[in-house]
Amino acid sequence: MxxxxxxxxxxxxxxxxxxxxxxxxxxxxxxxxxxxxxxxxxxxxxxxxxxxxxxxxxxxxxxxxxxxxxxxxxxxxxxxxxxxxxxxxxxxxxxxxxxxxxxxxxQIPNIPHASVKAGTSEEDNEKIFSEGIIPNLGENALPHWELAKKYDIIDFELGTKITGAGFPVYKGKGARLQRALINYFLDKNTKAGYQEVQVPHLVNEASATATGQLPDKDGQMYHANVDDLYLIPTAEVPITNIFRGNLMQEADFPIKYTGYTPCFRREAGSYGAHVRGLNRVHQFDKVEIVRVEHPNNSYQALNGMVEHIKDILRELKLPYRILRLCGGDTGFTSALTFDFELFSTAQDRWLEISSASNFETFQANRLKLRFKNKEGKSELAHTLNGSSLALPRVLAGILENYQTEEGIKIPEVLVPYCGFDMID
Known part of the structure; x- marks a missing residue:
């Protein structure tokens, strides 16, 4: 705010x-x-x-x-x-x-950083970096939803039966690969100095309002009406609210937290071929990184988050690019956002898999999150968050880009976490 x-x-x-x-x-x-x-x-x-x-x-x-x-x-x-x-x-x-x-x-969104360009949609976002080799899979390459069915690792129809569309069931090696990714992401984050926390998967209205989900995204959140609680759309919400109402000291910075949670998003109005399979679901797993920083250091911290996510994608050996979002595509609470997109070879399209954002004082003002500066005066802190990473599209990218005639190879860095090197 x-x-x-x-x-x-x-x-x-x-x-x-x-x-x-x-x-x-x-x-x-x-x-x-x-x-x-x-x-x-x-x-x-x-x-x-x-x-x-x-x-x-x-x-x-x-x-x-x-x-x-x-x-x-x-x-x-x-x-x-x-x-x-x-x-x-x-x-x-x-x-x-x-x-x-x-x-x-x-009702008023955050003011974009000076580097953010004007624009109306994702078509106006700036491509600032790309890396990785796009594999040549040949004419018989399958999209991940067909691979999931072929190897019986994700059952979309069973999820529809149990709950509804957008709630997939992971099975066998698919479930183990999912768990491996979560553990790998958490290990990478904790090694980089982020403290791991386990947080509630439901939050009250005050928490959702403090991080900017309410009232802006009221219709996109699942609401438990009887208890007036909201299912979280991302771990950003409960983790950032750990600091709601706090008065920090300059010596406390930097504050770096990471956490794994399931995430719930209604995604109302999302239809069509581009949302097939894991491209857009209502429940998914994600590992988040959150930082609380001194205002003088927040953009250096944002750059550090970007480099950290790049390192993860390099180890997974997945082709990706980074976009600086234009004003019209930047989230309500963000001053500057970098989106990471993974190239899905079988679908021949880019899929968003992560974002790293600096909210400056926008969330902190709602949170009443302050610190005492060197002069002893109270000042608003800066908050940041990033995905490292959202699992569905990363998993989709691994299935599609690592497919072979013999089966789906597992990225080398994940083999110790999975216990196997091939899905066949």
Whole structure:
């Protein structure tokens, strides 16, 4: 969430940033924010003055009673009654203006980093890096959903029977490969200094709001209505909320956490051939990395996350590219996002498998996550997160790019985790 003072002091910068995102009615909503904030501040001043006057009169009443001037004291008591009623009305108005302001701020996305280009869709994203050899599989190459059926390692129809479309069942070597990837990712992350945590798979409304999933993605989250809890779309949500309301010290940085969780996304409106198989599912496994950083170091930290993910893909020997997302494709809470895409040879298309993002102070403002700087003043921290990695499309890429006439080879780095080197 943007800070109101930042909007007041840098209105034109905010509007330019929102224009990069093609954010509709930017000028109108910023005008409403500034009006609501002005009303809130004026009301706060009037309430403070009224309370101060009431306190002053209360002291005078005590003095009159002590000196025996009861009539004067009673007259002032009538005045304090009027002031208390006025204070109550002002407090109610203040809450209304504060709620209005909060509701408006929740609608405004983060301001993109200066390096982010304007754009309307993924077609405008910048390709900044690519690596790896795209294998020549020949004419008989199969997409992963056919390979899964051929070798009986993922059953999409059984998942549909049990739950519905988008909930695959992993079987035999497919399940073991899935578990191997999770353990490999966690080991890579912990060796890089990330502390592993196991976190809840459901969160309350406050947690979902603090990281920006609510209200922006309300319709895309699974909601347990009776208990008013949300199934997590990513481990980012519970891990980042570990620090909600915390006051850190500069010596605490960098803070680096990693965690594995299943993830749940409704993906409403996703249809067509491009979402077949593991390309887009409602439940999937993912290993996440989360960082809390000093503002001066957050972009260096983001670059470090990008290099870490690159190292994982190099070890898996999968062809990939990195995109810097344009304003129109950057997530609601992010200031800068790098997407990693894996080339699916059998499908002849790129599949997103990871993203690394810097949210700057946007999440921290909602989280009330601050630190004491060297001057002893309270300052908002920066939060970052990345996937390392989301499993479905990585698994799809391994199945497709490592297929041979004899079966599917297992990437060398995963063999010790799997206990086998071929799916046949």
């Amino acid at each position: 943007l800070q109101v003072q930042f909007i007041r002091d840098h209105k034109e910068t905010v509007l330019e940033g929102l224009a990069k995102r093609n954010f509709a009615n930017a000028e109108e909503i910023i005008k409403q924010v500034l009006t609501a904030d002005e009303n809130r501040r004026k009301t706060q001043v009037e309430l403070d003055n009224t309370l101060a006057e009431s306190n002053k009169i209360s002291k005078e009443i005590g003095g009159f009673f002590k000196s025996g001037e009861v009539q004067k004291a009673n007259l002032l008591k009538e005045k304090t009654g009027q002031l208390k009623e006025k204070s109550k009305e002002l407090a109610e108005s203040l809450n209304v203006f504060a709620d209005e302001l909060q509701g408006l701020l929740y």
